[in-house]
Amino acid sequence: MNEKALIVCESIYNNNTIKLASAMASRLECKIIGFDEALETDLTSYKVIGLGSGIYFKEHHPKLMKVVEKLNDQQRVFVFSTRGNPKLGNYHEAIKNKLNEQGVKICGEFSTKGYDRTGPFVIFNGGNKGRPHEADLMKAKKFVARVLPQYVYEEKETPKSRNVFVHRECVGCAKCVSVCPMGVFEIKNNRATVKNELDCTHCDLCVTNCQKHAISIKHSNKELIQIAIRHKNKVGLS
Ligand SMILES: Cc1cc2nc3c(=O)[nH]c(=O)nc-3n(C[C@H](O)[C@H](O)[C@H](O)COP(=O)(O)O)c2cc1C
Incomplete structure (x- = not known):
C-alpha cells in the first residue's frame, strides 16, 4: 500500500466517479476514502492527493470543496470528475481556485462523461449510458501514470479478459x-x-x-x- 498517496472520492449519484477513482487507485496502489472520512482524517502525511466527485450544478461536491481546506502547500493534488455534459467547460474552476488559495500545487486534472439521468436526459432514459466505460478507465490510469510517474506501480491486470x-x-x-x-x-x-x-x-x-x-x-x-x-x-x- 502506497502510504504517500491518497484518493478522496465519493459517488453520490450513479457510482460513476468512484470507478475512475478505483482505476487510478489501482495504479497508485493507494487507498480511497469518502468525504466524511477525509474531513475527519489528518491528511498532512500524504504527499499526493486525488480529489474526485461527480459534477453537481457545475461544481464538485461541496464536501470535497471542504476537504481542500485541510490541505497545504507541501502537497500535490490532482482533480477529477465525471459529468453529464459532453464538455467539461469550467466545472473544475471552483475547486482549482480554492486549491490555489490554499497554495496547493495542482499536478493535473481529468474528467470523463458519466451516466446521467437528470433533466432532459430522462427523455432518452439517460445520457452517456455505460460511461465511464473501460476505455475511460484506461485513460484514467494513463492520466495518473503521466502526471505522477514516480508514484505509479506496474500494471498487473487480468491478462485473459477482453471485456x-x-x-x-x-x-x-x-x-x-x-x-x-x-x-x-x-x-x-x-x-x-x-x-x-x-x-x-x-x-x-x-x-x-x-x-x-x-x-x-x-x-x-x-x-x-x-x-x-x-x-x-x-x-x-x-
Ligand atoms: C443533482 C445533480 C446535478 C447535476 N449537475 C450537473 C451539471 O451541472 N453538469 C453536468 O455536466 N452534469 C451534472 N450532473 C450529472 C452528474 O455529474 C453525472 O451523472 C456524474 O457522472 C455523477 O457522478 P457520480 O455517479 O460519481 O455521483 C448532475 C447530476 C445530479 C444528480
Whole structure:
C-alpha cells in the first residue's frame, strides 16, 4: 500500500466517479476514502492527493470543496470528475481556485462523461449510458501514470479478459459469483476471476453489486451484437 498517496472520492449519484477513482487507485496502489472520512482524517502525511466527485450544478461536491481546506502547500493534488455534459467547460474552476488559495500545487486534472439521468436526459432514459466505460478507465490510469510517474506501480491486470475486468480492489467476497446468472466468475486465490467471458450477457449485475467497485465491463457495440448472436438459441437460464 502506497502510504504517500491518497484518493478522496465519493459517488453520490450513479457510482460513476468512484470507478475512475478505483482505476487510478489501482495504479497508485493507494487507498480511497469518502468525504466524511477525509474531513475527519489528518491528511498532512500524504504527499499526493486525488480529489474526485461527480459534477453537481457545475461544481464538485461541496464536501470535497471542504476537504481542500485541510490541505497545504507541501502537497500535490490532482482533480477529477465525471459529468453529464459532453464538455467539461469550467466545472473544475471552483475547486482549482480554492486549491490555489490554499497554495496547493495542482499536478493535473481529468474528467470523463458519466451516466446521467437528470433533466432532459430522462427523455432518452439517460445520457452517456455505460460511461465511464473501460476505455475511460484506461485513460484514467494513463492520466495518473503521466502526471505522477514516480508514484505509479506496474500494471498487473487480468491478462485473459477482453471485456470483463476484475481489478485489484477485489477482496474475493464472491458477491459476483452469487449474483451472476451466467456463472461467469469463480474465486481463485481469494480473488474473483473470469471463468467464461463468452457466457457474459453484460447485464452489469456484477458491476453494480460489487462493494469494492472492482469489476468493470467494456460495452462495445460489436460485442453487444456478438452476445445476441451467441445466445440466440438459448432457452431458460440453466
Ligand atoms: C443533482 C445533480 C446535478 C447535476 N449537475 C450537473 C451539471 O451541472 N453538469 C453536468 O455536466 N452534469 C451534472 N450532473 C450529472 C452528474 O455529474 C453525472 O451523472 C456524474 O457522472 C455523477 O457522478 P457520480 O455517479 O460519481 O455521483 C448532475 C447530476 C445530479 C444528480
